[in-house]
Amino acid sequence: MGTNVRIKVVGAGPLAAQLSTALSERGHELVDAAPYEALVFAPWDPAVMVPRPIAELTDAEFDLAWQQTMDAAVAACTEARTAFAGNGGAIVLTLPTTALAGGDHYAHWAAAAEGVHILTKSVARQWGPEGIAVNALAISPELVLADAVVAGPVSIATPAVPNADPGAVVEFLCSNDARNLAGQLLTVDGGLWM
Amino acid sequence: MNRSLEGRVAIVTGAGQGVGEGIARKLASLGAQVVIAARRAETGEPVASAIRADGGSAECIVTDVTTRGSIAACVDGTVSTHGRLDVMVHNAFAGGHASRLEETPADAWFQMSRTSAWASFWCAQLSYPHLKASDQGRLVLVTSPSGVEGSANIPLYSPAKAAQRAIAKSLAREWGPDGICVNCIAPVAETPALASAFSQVPTLRGAIEARTPLGRIGDPTDDIGGVVAFLAGPDSGYVSGQTIVCDGGSFLGL
Numbered sequence: 210m211g212t213n214v215r216i217k218v219v220g221a222g223p224l225a226a227q228l229s230t231a232l233s234e235r236g237h238e239l240v241d242a243a244p245y246e247a248l249v250f251a252p253w254d255p256a257v258m259v260p261r262p263i264a265e266l267t268d269a270e271f272d273l274a275w276q277q278t279m280d281a282a283v284a285a286c287t288e289a290r291t292a293f294a295g296n297g298g299a300i301v302l303t304l305p306t307t308a309l310a311g312g313d314h315y316a317h318w319a320a321a322a323e324g325v326h327i328l329t330k331s332v333a334r335q336w337g338p339e340g341i342a343v344n345a346l347a348i349s350p351e352l353v354l355a356d357a358v359v360a361g362p363v364s365i366a367t368p369a370v371p372n373a374d375p376g377a378v379v380e381f382l383c384s385n386d387a388r389n390l391a392g393q394l395l396t397v398d399g400g401l402w403m
Numbered sequence: 404m405n406r407s408l409e410g411r412v413a414i415v416t417g418a419g420q421g422v423g424e425g426i427a428r429k430l431a432s433l434g435a436q437v438v439i440a441a442r443r444a445e446t447g448e449p450v451a452s453a454i455r456a457d458g459g460s461a462e463c464i465v466t467d468v469t470t471r472g473s474i475a476a477c478v479d480g481t482v483s484t485h486g487r488l489d490v491m492v493h494n495a496f497a498g499g500h501a502s503r504l505e506e507t508p509a510d511a512w513f514q515m516s517r518t519s520a521w522a523s524f525w526c527a528q529l530s531y532p533h534l535k536a537s538d539q540g541r542l543v544l545v546t547s548p549s550g551v552e553g554s555a556n557i558p559l560y561s562p563a564k565a566a567q568r569a570i571a572k573s574l575a576r577e578w579g580p581d582g583i584c585v586n587c588i589a590p591v592a593e594t595p596a597l598a599s600a601f602s603q604v605p606t607l608r609g610a611i612e613a614r615t616p617l618g619r620i621g622d623p624t625d626d627i628g629g630v631v632a633f634l635a636g637p638d639s640g641y642v643s644g645q646t647i648v649c650d651g652g653s654f655l656g657l
Contacts (some may be wrong), residue, residue, distance in 0.1 A: 262577060263524065263527055263528050263531065263573075263574060263577060264528060264531050264532075266524070266528065268471065271521070271524050275516075275520050275521075275524075275566060276516060276520075276521075279516070279562060283504065283512075283559070286504065287504065287505045290505060307569075307573075308569055310572065311569060311571070311572025311573040311574075311575060311576055311644060312573050312576065313573065313576040313577045314573075314577060315573055316524070316527075316569070316570045316573035316574055316577065317524070319569035319570065319572065319573045320520055320523075320524075320566035320567075320569045320570050320573075321566070322569065323562075323565045323566060323568060323569035324520070324562035324563070324565050324566045324569075325562070326562075326565065327550060327551070327553055327561045327562045327564075327565035328553075328558070328559075328561065328562040329553070330552060330553025330554075330561065331504065331553040331554050331555065331557075331558035331559070331560075331561045331562070332504055332553075332558060333553065334553055334554070334555035334558075335503060335504055335555055335558055336504075361576050392553060
């Protein structure tokens, strides 16, 4: 993929750990603070992404899912722009395809995921002229939802690419090779969501 | 005379002006008993009066969709008066002003988040028992083409509106077994909100009209209200989880 990149990965769950490992194994430097050239926002964590019928959903649960995720996404993007210090950079916002397909008993987390998805487009439009490439990476709900079965199928098809690994794609989106992409969503879920 | 919504009871939030008023007028013209859920009686009462003057059924219940309790009172008042609730249309929105993401005031984001995502959650949850009891329960969320495309002018408006589409898809799955249809409409219409946007971004009207194949901006009643009436009525019983972009053909990306 060429030049190694200083990358900050935001998130404490297994998805963030998986992406961090993939990026580290590819020779990139993972950092917690500026300066860095790429941000990966991956807050999704099955420990908290539990299903709930909307009839039983509490305000605290909706706040945790929708409000706190969006607030964290905005904060991470804004911090990254400062960290890029006018030199451009890459922002990669991850989301489960539940954003696109909806999820039975998962309205709260689907709202957050689709919010992050469309935030990607807005930020790409505003910050693209500054040399900041903002794109999204969609991953399988099975990687982050506590109960993807409850959420319902994204597709009735079997995966075209079983066990698809998002590592190489997130590396690409962090690289200079992706600087001509803006507001795009690349989906690495085995081909279930098309 | 088309009376396809005769006997149906509908709540329309943000119906004191703009798209909400257009939707309420259209639903009432088709026979629905309409509750004008407006934040201010000064705007809601005249709309209700005008509908009644035209021979329709309407009343205003002052409703602040940024609070759960106010929406609950609206739903309870509607059911208390009419004995049922068949259609919930959440249209109200506030807080959208042009800004850079990094400069968006916290209170503007609070308003956008509350009136879109939070209010959609509350409208859905609080109306659910009544929609389930109806033989044609319908939830319609008014989103925006910007909720699909993103926005360079109001960056947080877009995710706030996008959340509604994800909620609609999720509830289409969740409530399908109850026979409830949940959909979104993404309109572009002549409204006070759009007029405000035009004043903030003077080139916006020309840009919208230039990219709109039908060459005009929609009418809240005839262009937008008619589509919501379809989603609220008996002919849309096999349509759920969808977003109808009602913008004169401007956005063709779905």
